[in-house]
Amino acid sequence: QQQVKQSPQSLIVQKGGISIINCAYENTAFDYFPWYQQFPGKGPALLIAIRPDVSEKKEGRFTISFNKSAKQFSLHIMDSQPGDSATYFCAASSYKAAGNKLTFGGGTRVLVKP
Amino acid sequence: EAQVTQNPRYLITVTGKKLTVTCSQNMNHEYMSWYRQDPGLGLRQIYYSMNVEVTDKGDVPEGYKVSRKEKRNFPLILESPSPNQTSLYFCASSLSAGSRSGYTFGSGTRLTVV
Numbered sequence: 001q002q003q004v005k006q007s008p009q010s011l012i013v014q015k016g017g018i019s020i021i022n023c024a025y026e027n028t029a030f031d032y033f034p035w036y037q038q039f040p041g042k043g044p045a046l047l048i049a050i051r052p053d054v055s056e057k058k059e060g061r062f063t064i065s066f067n068k069s070a071k072q073f074s075l076h077i078m079d080s081q082p083g084d085s086a087t088y089f090c091a092a093s094s095y096k097a098a099g100n101k102l103t104f105g106g107g108t109r110v111l112v113k114p
Numbered sequence: 115e116a117q118v119t120q121n122p123r124y125l126i127t128v129t130g131k132k133l134t135v136t137c138s139q140n141m142n143h144e145y146m147s148w149y150r151q152d153p154g155l156g157l158r159q160i161y162y163s164m165n166v167e168v169t170d171k172g173d174v175p176e177g178y179k180v181s182r183k184e185k186r187n188f189p190l191i192l193e194s195p196s197p198n199q200t201s202l203y204f205c206a207s208s209l210s211a212g213s214r215s216g217y218t219f220g221s222g223t224r225l226t227v228v
Contacts, residue, residue, distance in 0.1 A: 043206070049214065104158070
């Protein structure tokens with residue numbers, strides 16, 4: 001049973017468009033929600049993260065929106081570029097969780113067409 | 115350069131033949147972890163280590179062993195590999211167990227068990 005559910009599994013967007021990836025979680029103890037970006041042949045790398053006390057965080061073209069009551073959060077990639085083509089993983093963790101475990105979503109493969 | 119180094123990058127082996135995947139980090143991180151990545155399932159934690167000589171099971175530890183004799187190294191051992199352990203493996207490290215500065219991942223080891 002996945003504690004963090006991510007959708008869609010893949011998406012194709014035109015250059016300049018908006019990519020939106022959604023995640024839903026069940027564990028209300030989660031208090032940290034990062035997004036990781038993974039290029040082919042590489043390990044995931046931290047992209048942006050949010051805590052549940054804010055509803056939105058923006059870093060450049062990347063924005064996380066967080067809805068605590070719905071237990072959902074999403075990543076928006078504005079003005080998508082071909083260089084953004086990668087697999088994106090949402091994740092969640094809790095200070096209460098043993099070993100600082102990050103629980104990952106299933107991943108979304110994003111393809112930005114020129 | 116701060117990094118996590120995994121070896122080998124690719125490995126094909128036969129069922130039952132013991133193997134070790136090495137992981138080394140040069141950032142003096144206390145916390146290290148192993149994940150496996152499978153399509154649609156995201157990354158799932160296998161084992162983690164809070165510090166030297168301190169290791170514990172993650173979500174999918176069956177069939178794996180680890181050790182942490184030195185701070186920089188965290189090898190993953192498959193005593194008797196089976197085909198269901200065919201996967202993409204990642205080692206990760208972070209400053210501490212509760213760190214919110216993100217994980218640094220290695221580039222991955224693609225393992226095929228035939």
